[in-house]
Each structure stands twice: as C-alpha cells, then as structure tokens.
Amino acid sequence: MSNNTTKKFINDHSTEQAKKEAILRKPQVVSQNQSVSVKTKIRVENLNFFYGNVKALNNINLGVAENSVTAIIGPSGCGKSTFIRVLNRMNELVPHTRVEGKVFLDGHNIFDPCCDVVEIRRKVGMVFQKPNPFAKSIYENIAYGLRVNGLKDPNVIEEKVIQSLEKAALLSEVKDRLHDSALRLSGGQQQRLCIARCLAVEPSVILFDEPCASLDPISTAKIEELILDLKKQYTIVIVTHNMQQAARVSDVTGFFLMGELIEFGPTEKIFTAPSDKRTEAYITGRFG
Amino acid sequence: MQRLREKIYRWIFTILAFASLIFLVGIILFLFKESLPLFRYVPVGDFLLGTAWYPTHEEAEFGILPLIVASLWVTLGALVICVPLGVGSALYIHELASARQRAFLKPLIEILASIPSVVYGFFGMVIAAPFLQQLLKLPTGLCAFTASVMLGIMAVPTVTSIAEDALSCVPNSFREASLAVGANRWQTLTQVVLPAAGSGISTAIILGMSRAIGETMTVLMVAGGAAVMPRSFFDPVRPMTSTIAAEMGEAAVGSLHYNALFSIGLILFLITLIFNILAEIISRRFRLKLGLGR
Numbered sequence: 001m002s003n004n005t006t007k008k009f010i011n012d013h014s015t016e017q018a019k020k021e022a023i024l025r026k027p028q029v030v031s032q033n034q035s036v037s038v039k040t041k042i043r044v045e046n047l048n049f050f051y052g053n054v055k056a057l058n059n060i061n062l063g064v065a066e067n068s069v070t071a072i073i074g075p076s077g078c079g080k081s082t083f084i085r086v087l088n089r090m091n092e093l094v095p096h097t098r099v100e101g102k103v104f105l106d107g108h109n110i111f112d113p114c115c116d117v118v119e120i121r122r123k124v125g126m127v128f129q130k131p132n133p134f135a136k137s138i139y140e141n142i143a144y145g146l147r148v149n150g151l152k153d154p155n156v157i158e159e160k161v162i163q164s165l166e167k168a169a170l171l172s173e174v175k176d177r178l179h180d181s182a183l184r185l186s187g188g189q190q191q192r193l194c195i196a197r198c199l200a201v202e203p204s205v206i207l208f209d210e211p212c213a214s215l216d217p218i219s220t221a222k223i224e225e226l227i228l229d230l231k232k233q234y235t236i237v238i239v240t241h242n243m244q245q246a247a248r249v250s251d252v253t254g255f256f257l258m259g260e261l262i263e264f265g266p267t268e269k270i271f272t273a274p275s276d277k278r279t280e281a282y283i284t285g286r287f288g
Numbered sequence: 289m290q291r292l293r294e295k296i297y298r299w300i301f302t303i304l305a306f307a308s309l310i311f312l313v314g315i316i317l318f319l320f321k322e323s324l325p326l327f328r329y330v331p332v333g334d335f336l337l338g339t340a341w342y343p344t345h346e347e348a349e350f351g352i353l354p355l356i357v358a359s360l361w362v363t364l365g366a367l368v369i370c371v372p373l374g375v376g377s378a379l380y381i382h383e384l385a386s387a388r389q390r391a392f393l394k395p396l397i398e399i400l401a402s403i404p405s406v407v408y409g410f411f412g413m414v415i416a417a418p419f420l421q422q423l424l425k426l427p428t429g430l431c432a433f434t435a436s437v438m439l440g441i442m443a444v445p446t447v448t449s450i451a452e453d454a455l456s457c458v459p460n461s462f463r464e465a466s467l468a469v470g471a472n473r474w475q476t477l478t479q480v481v482l483p484a485a486g487s488g489i490s491t492a493i494i495l496g497m498s499r500a501i502g503e504t505m506t507v508l509m510v511a512g513g514a515a516v517m518p519r520s521f522f523d524p525v526r527p528m529t530s531t532i533a534a535e536m537g538e539a540a541v542g543s544l545h546y547n548a549l550f551s552i553g554l555i556l557f558l559i560t561l562i563f564n565i566l567a568e569i570i571s572r573r574f575r576l577k578l579g580l581g582r
Contacts, residue, residue: 122470148472
C-alpha cells in the first residue's frame with residue numbers, strides 16, 4: 001500500500017515536471033515569433049532556497065528570454081521576492097540561508113565558486129520595493145555606482161549621470177538641482193533615481209522588486225512606461241502584487257504559490273486561459 | 289477616586305522627572321557660589337592662563353594652565369587610542385562579524401565599561417606603568433602617556449556602543465543599494481555606511497572625550513601628578529580632576545585654595561558641558577539627515 005502511494009507520487013511528480021518543462025519552452029516559442037535569434041538570458045534549474053530550516057523555494061525551473069519582461073506574481077509570502085533576490089545573490093546577505101540548484105546567467109552558473117558576486121550584481125541590477133537613494137546628492141547617487149566600478153574621469157562620469165537620468169525619464173525634473181539631496185525628491189522621483197542609478201552601471205538584467213508598492217498611481221504609470229521602454233535594451237524581471245500591472249508590462253508571467261512555481265507562460269495565456277486551477281483562482285481574485 | 293489616583297501618579301512622576309533638574313541647578317549654583325570668591329583676589333586671566341600652581345605657598349599662586357593643558361593632553365592621547373579601537377570594534381561588530389562573534393564580542397566590550405575606574409588605576413600603576421617604563425626606557429612610568437593609554441581603554445566601550453547605535457541607524461536599504469550597483473563590502477562600508485553614520489560617530493567620539501576628561505581616579509593614580517607644563521607625552525602631569533581629588537582633603541574650607549579647587553571644577557564642568565552640547569547638536573543633525581525625525 002505504502003509502496004504504491006510512493007510510486008504514484010513519483011509518477012505525479014515526473015508528469016508535473018514534464019508539464020513544467022513544456023511550459024518552460026513556450027515563452028521562447030512565442031518570442032521566436034518576434035525575432036529569430038532570441039536567446040535565453042537566465043535559466044533557473046532545480047532551485048531550492050532555505051531560510052534556516054524553512055524551505056522558501058521548492059524546485060524552481062524556468063527560463064527568461066533576452067529583452068523580455070517577466071512578471072512574477074503570487075500572494076504574500078509565496079517566495080516571489082526571495083526568488084528575485086536569488087538572481088543577483090542578494091539573499092546571501094541574510095544570515096542562515098542556503099541555496100541549492102543552478103542559475104545560469106548568459107550560460108554561466110552564478111553560484112559557481114569562481115564566480116565573482118560583485119560582478120554578478122553589476123550585471124544584474126536591482127530596484128527595490130522602497131525607494132532607497134543614498135543620503136547624498138542626486139548627482140552623487142548615480143556617480144557612486146560608476147566610481148565603485150572604477151570610473152575616474154569626471155567628464156565621463158558627468159556624461160553618464162546625465163544619460164542615466166535621461167533614460168530614467170527624470171532629467172527634465174531635476175536638471176537644475178543635481179546637487180540637491182536626493183532625499184528631498186518625491187517618492188516617485190526617488191524611485192526613478194534608483195532606476196537611473198541602476199542603469200548607470202550598465203547591467204544587462206534589471207530586477208524590479210515591487211517597484212511601485214509605495215507609489216501613487218501617477219508615479220506608478222510613469223514607472224510602467226519606463227519599464228516598457230527599457231525592455232528594448234534590458235532583460236527585466238519584475239515582482240508585483242498588482243495583477244493589472246503584470247498584465248500591462250510583461251510578456252511572460254510566472255505564478256508562485258507557497259514556494260513553488262505553479263504556472264509559467266505567456267502573460268496573455270496566464271491571464272485568459274490559465275491551465276492550473278490555482279492560477280485561475282488567484283487571478284480571478286478568489287484568494288491572495 | 290480614580291481621578292484623584294491618576295492625579296497623584298502624575299505628580300509623583302513629574303517630581304521624579306524634575307528631581308534631576310533640581311540637582312543640576314543646585315550643583316551649578318553651588319559651584320558658582322564656592323568658586324566666585326577666588327576672583328576677588330585672583331583675576332580670571334591669571335587664573336586661566338597662569339602657569340604656576342602653588343596653592344599652599346606663602347605667596348600662593350593659582351595658575352591652572354598646566355592643569356588644563358594636562359587634562360587636554362591626556363584626553364588627546366586617550367582619543368588617539370579609543371577612536372580607532374572603539375570605532376573599529378563598532379564597525380567590526382556591526383558590519384563584519386558573524387552572529388556568533390557578535391553575541392560574544394558585544395557583552396565583552398560592555399564588561400570593559402563595568403570595571404571600576406580604581407581598578408583601571410591600580411592596573412595602570414602596578415602593571416602598565418612599569419611595563420611602559422621598561423619598554424620605552426622612561427624616567428618614570430607614571431606619566432601622561434600611561435594615563436592616556438588607560439583612559440583610552442576606558443573610553444572604548446562608550447565610543448563603541450554609541451558608534452554602533454549610529455551604524456544601526458543607517459538603513460539596511462543603503463547597504464543593499466550599494467551592493468546592488470556592484471560595490472564590494474569595503475566600498476559600501478567606507479563610502480556609504482560610514483558617511484551616513486559619520487555624525488553619529490563623531491557624537492560617539494565627543495562623548496568618549498567627555499568620559500576621558502572627566503575621569504578622576506585613574507589619572508590620579510597613573511598620571512604622575514606634577515603640576516607643571518608638560519613638554520612631552522612622557523612627562524608626569526596633573527589633570528584638573530586629580531588636582532581636585534588630591535587637594536580637596538587638605539584645603540581649609542573657605543580658604544582661597546578651597547575656592548580655587550571649586551573654580552577648577554567649574555571650568556571642568558563648562559568643558560564637558562560644551563562637549564555634550566556639541567554632541568547633541570551633531571546627533572540631531574544626523575537624525576534629520578537620515579530622515580529619522582528628532
């Protein structure tokens with residue numbers, strides 16, 4: 001009897017695995033329609049993550065195509081923030097955590113012992129839930145990232161600061177007060193400054209961890225517009241609580257529930273014809 | 289009935305809160321009352337800038353410049369020791385140590401603060417002074433240098449715990465933001481965390497200074513006690529505090545010597561008051577800068 005159930009469980013697991021892999025391939029198929037030479041930027045394989053003894057992520061597998069926006073949705077505590085913070089190894093800063101599995105960035109496993117974590121964080125930029133500019137001037141907030149990455153020429157730094165502000169759609173609002181404290185900006189402006197700071201060091205991936213959670217609707221609209229614009233040059237992964245937001249900005253959506261990736265596929269499909277009942281229940285607002 | 293009880297409680301706590309204010313005012317008034325008579329006979333300038341301290345001579349002289357210089361001298365030396373040690377350990381404990389190291393180091397440094405100053409003095413006199421005398425080939429181990437070392441060690445817990453508070457006021461999001469743009473730990477520490485905690489750390493240093501300048505027992509036992517202008521760090525000196533402690537017992541109540549000792553106390557009080565006000569101003573600015581309110 002007990003043997004039987006185990007066997008059944010294994011069977012279930014493997015079919016689910018197959019299903020997931022099938023889903024996993026889908027976004028690439030979709031993107032291939034848009035351009036021929038699409039490439040997988042990030043590939044996550046059998047990823048587990050532990051806070052102490054608590055398993056926060058359970059066997060996550062997915063692939064993120066280059067120059068796409070991937071939204072991660074799910075109820076609070078489902079592991080979506082944990083997931084995104086694994087991608088730039090930010091979660092290592094939390095004591096007593098452990099990671100298993102592999103995350104490939106451009107084909108290299110970021111957990112490889114010979115991999116430089118500082119280099120990964122430079123390549124994979126991050127914008128946080130709460131705007132977190134330094135207690136420095138607007139200019140210095142951006143120049144900092146350039147300087148720590150070894151840039152010295154003040155002319156080049158200035159040029160890049162201006163460029164980044166421009167890209168983050170903030171330049172027109174702050175160009176007369178670049179040397180004022182960044183903490184005097186409004187919440188939405190601070191968040192765009194954080195995006196500019198992130199862009200300045202020229203990452204190829206940008207992670208957004210609920211970037212609009214503390215912003216008003218107008219600032220939110222600006223940030224969303226910006227994300228759609230940035231997609232042309234960067235690969236974007238965004239965690240969001242707001243399903244409309246996921247629907248508006250993303251090409252691919254992943255639904256997390258209790259540390260598991262329940263469904264992963266084209267945003268359109270997830271929001272119109274989800275294949276898992278739990279996804280449907282979440283999207284139609286029956287829980288979460 | 290309920291109301292009356294509430295009123296009584298309110299009064300009790302109001303009185304308790306204001307008691308310290310009453311003590312403060314009382315002490316200040318007393319300091320002024322006992323020290324002012326001196327200035328009828330000795331001009332303030334001669335008192336502050338005179339270099340001869342002969343309070344018991346026939347022709348008594350009350351110049352306290354050597355004592356002030358000694359105090360500042362010893363405090364400066366203590367700073368040289370307690371700032372790197374104190375700020376360094378705060379940085380290590382707060383930013384670099386593992387949870388286990390922190391749990392072990394923090395109480396250890398706090399124990400340092402609970403050692404009575406006479407024990408420090410005794411240790412300095414019996415162990416540190418002879419050791420330094422031999423090591424540096426000094427004429428005497430009881431000198432400003434030894435006193436500085438002892439005071440420096442004593443001020444470490446003050447500096448560490450306040451500097452650590454300042455570091456914990458720096459939001460974690462600053463560190464994350466810095467690491468996220470590809471800064472390493474060292475860059476994050478020196479270019480983001482330290483500047484953000486900077487004024488909090490200067491508060492720590494100033495309070496460490498007032499701890500050192502007000503310390504009495506240790507300097508009395510270790511500094512050597514010569515009331516002459518020091519020419520180097522290795523001369524015996526007599527700071528203001530130890531002068532008061534050593535001479536108060538033998539000064540006749542109401543004599544000029546007695547008044548002069550109170551005046552020294554007054555000057556000492558003013559110096560530490562200035563330090564504390566400075567520390568308060570800086571720390572207030574620090575909290576405003578980080579957007580933490582008052």
